[in-house]
Amino acid sequence: MTQAEIVPLPLSTGTLTPEIPTGTSARDIALADLPNVVASPTGIRKLTQDTLGLHDEQLIVPTYDRSALTPAVVHFSVGGFHRSHQLLYFDEVAERRISDAWGVVGVGLHSRHMKDALAPQDHLYTVVERSPDGERARVVGVMVDYHFAPDDPAVVLDLLTDERIRMVSLTITGSGYRLCPDSGDFDADDVDIRWDLTETASPRTVFGYIVEALDRRRRAGLPPFTVVSCDNMHRNGDAARAAIVGFARLRDEVLARWITDRVSFPSSMVDRITPHTTPEQREAVAQRYGVDDNWPVITEPFSQWVIEDDFCNGRPPLDLVGVRFVPDVARYELMKTRLLNASHCALGYLGSLAGHTSIDRVMADPLLAEYAEQLMDAEVLPLLPPPDGIDLVEYEQSLLKRFANPAIADQLYRLCRRGSTKMPHHLLPSLREALVAGRPHALLTVAVAAWFVYLRGVDADGRPVVIDDPNADLLQRLSLAGGTDPRPLLGVRSIFGDLGDDPVFVAELTDALVRIDRDGVRTTVAAALLRSGRLHP
Ligand SMILES: NC(=O)c1ccc[n+]([C@@H]2O[C@H](COP(=O)([O-])OP(=O)(O)OC[C@H]3O[C@@H](n4cnc5c(N)ncnc54)[C@H](O)[C@@H]3O)[C@@H](O)[C@H]2O)c1
Numbered sequence: 001m002t003q004a005e006i007v008p009l010p011l012s013t014g015t016l017t018p019e020i021p022t023g024t025s026a027r028d029i030a031l032a033d034l035p036n037v038v039a040s041p042t043g044i045r046k047l048t049q050d051t052l053g054l055h056d057e058q059l060i061v062p063t064y065d066r067s068a069l070t071p072a073v074v075h076f077s078v079g080g081f082h083r084s085h086q087l088l089y090f091d092e093v094a095e096r097r098i099s100d101a102w103g104v105v106g107v108g109l110h111s112r113h114m115k116d117a118l119a120p121q122d123h124l125y126t127v128v129e130r131s132p133d134g135e136r137a138r139v140v141g142v143m144v145d146y147h148f149a150p151d152d153p154a155v156v157l158d159l160l161t162d163e164r165i166r167m168v169s170l171t172i173t174g175s176g177y178r179l180c181p182d183s184g185d186f187d188a189d190d191v192d193i194r195w196d197l198t199e200t201a202s203p204r205t206v207f208g209y210i211v212e213a214l215d216r217r218r219r220a221g222l223p224p225f226t227v228v229s230c231d232n233m234h235r236n237g238d239a240a241r242a243a244i245v246g247f248a249r250l251r252d253e254v255l256a257r258w259i260t261d262r263v264s265f266p267s268s269m270v271d272r273i274t275p276h277t278t279p280e281q282r283e284a285v286a287q288r289y290g291v292d293d294n295w296p297v298i299t300e301p302f303s304q305w306v307i308e309d310d311f312c313n314g315r316p317p318l319d320l321v322g323v324r325f326v327p328d329v330a331r332y333e334l335m336k337t338r339l340l341n342a343s344h345c346a347l348g349y350l351g352s353l354a355g356h357t358s359i360d361r362v363m364a365d366p367l368l369a370e371y372a373e374q375l376m377d378a379e380v381l382p383l384l385p386p387p388d389g390i391d392l393v394e395y396e397q398s399l400l401k402r403f404a405n406p407a408i409a410d411q412l413y414r415l416c417r418r419g420s421t422k423m424p425h426h427l428l429p430s431l432r433e434a435l436v437a438g439r440p441h442a443l444l445t446v447a448v449a450a451w452f453v454y455l456r457g458v459d460a461d462g463r464p465v466v467i468d469d470p471n472a473d474l475l476q477r478l479s480l481a482g483g484t485d486p487r488p489l490l491g492v493r494s495i496f497g498d499l500g501d502d503p504v505f506v507a508e509l510t511d512a513l514v515r516i517d518r519d520g521v522r523t524t525v526a527a528a529l530l531r532s533g534r535l536h537p
């Protein structure tokens with residue numbers, strides 16, 4: 001892949017327009033929180049199939065026949081990212097008249113907010129790409145239906161058994177795979193999983209749905225569908241396979257073997273920074289484009305999707321719209337997770353402790369911006385095998401610009417959530433490799449220290465910070481118990497492995513914790529940069 005290919009997904013029409021003021025509220029969107037834009041007297045219209053084309057002329061709308069789309073993809077857990085990324089690629093396939101055979105149906109499992117938002121607007125929604133130079137907005141039409149599964153599990157099972165469905169994709173988050181970090185085995189210790197093992201016609205989890213549907217397809221002599229994980233995880237396809245086969249094995253060994261033999265689980269690398277939409281942003285979209293969209297998506301211009309070329313029931317023609325199919329995604333995934341996602345974690349915790357709420361503000365702080373650059377440049381990047389045709393230094397520079405994008409003002413609380421599932425995949429492997437190789441790791445160590453302090457639940461000024469983590473209670477308890485002694489937390493081997501057995505690392509981490517408590521986070525970062533020779537007094 002050349003650097004030129006890592007570019008914004010091209011929109012079919014439309015130009016960049018001057019920037020509008022953006023809201024910077026850190027509050028997550030909930031439908032109930034949103035202002036009732038429809039009542040505005042300014043000629044703002046609801047977004048529906050019938051009103052397409054009647055909004056501001058700058059709003060790009062689908063020009064293809066939506067009613068001709070064949071549902072072929074079912075996506076579980078439609079959040080902001082699925083709507084800013086995968087759906088846009090499929091939309092482009094339809095918009096460029098490449099094929100109308102790849103319509104997408106969304107399925108939600110946990111909250112009906114998305115259904116309540118999308119159903120009244122014919123499953124249309126707006127994606128606004130924002131850069132410091134301007135923005136452009138596009139209505140996406142490729143989602144043909146959406147189901148909130150608890151309303152009618154039978155309908156979702158029928159859909160998944162429909163032979164037109166050739167691919168199932170997932171953004172269920174890293175913890176959603178229920179894989180034990182030590183053994184890699186599927187963790188069945190959950191009331192909903194137990195339910196799904198017996199009540200197969202009314203599942204509650206994604207595993208219950210997928211495995212029951214595959215069983216029905218097998219019995220009916222139908223081909224299976226490909227399962228594409230789009231979660232930021234190491235070898236996400238393998239994770240999906242381990243979870244789905246692991247669940248199937250608890251039901252029926254023969255079925256598990258059929259899935260192993262017949263279903264493809266390509267790993268993928270997905271990238272597009274997509275913050276949570278704020279009520280202020282929704283209001284701004286309405287005012288600017290005259291469109292009353294219940295839940296627009298704000299994102300950056302950059303987008304990238306690399307997938308292993310392994311599809312058991314037809315490959316969507318995504319290569320024609322910028323997706324790269326490769327034999328092995330490992331190097332792309334390592335590049336992205338260890339540079340982008342690890343930096344997100346580090347800057348999330350350090351920035352929060354320093355009192356910031358969005359990453360563009362962190363990057364506007366010269367010391368923390370220097371930290372971000374040196375973390376990647378000096379400590380992470382030298383450990384990485386470069387993917388074909390990608391200049392890692394150029395990639396790193398592009399990340400620094402993307403992080404600094406004030407037009408999307410990505411929320412730090414979003415970057416800080418689920419640390420216990422992200423740090424072990426994104427940041428700790430670099431630390432471990434640096435320790436083994438005797439390479440510099442002071443900046444990685446400061447990031448771990450910042451996470452430990454963050455887990456106490458307050459920032460440097462005593463303001464509360466959000467600990468949104470499946471292991472929040474345990475982590476907070478151990479962090480508070482340890483104080484500047486990291487050993488209680490490091491003892492959680494499912495997260496830290498044997499890092500706590502390394503006395504040199506324990507001493508370095510202790511030192512970083514003492515410094516943060518005594519001198520504050522910025523002084524600690526400056527000291528680490530000085531010690532690593534990366535900041536000149
Ligand atoms: N937002 C981004 O910038 C971005 C970019 C690349 C990848 N991703 C990945 O996409 C995934 C979703 O991110 P998002 O930004 O859309 O988040 P989001 O908060 O908007 O949506 C998350 C979705 O996951 C669902 N979910 C949570 N736990 C689940 C579980 N155990 N089983 C099934 N569904 C579950 C939620 O109900 C929700 O629909 C994450 O894994 C994230 O790493 C996000």
Ligand SMILES: O=P(O)(O)OC[C@@H](O)[C@@H](O)[C@H](O)[C@H](O)CO
Pocket residue numbers: 232270271272273274340341344345414415417418422
């Ligand atoms: O979504 P998470 O919680 O796994 O991670 C937060 C961010 O690092 C992540 O969503 C990035 O924005 C994304 O990976 C960019 O492509």
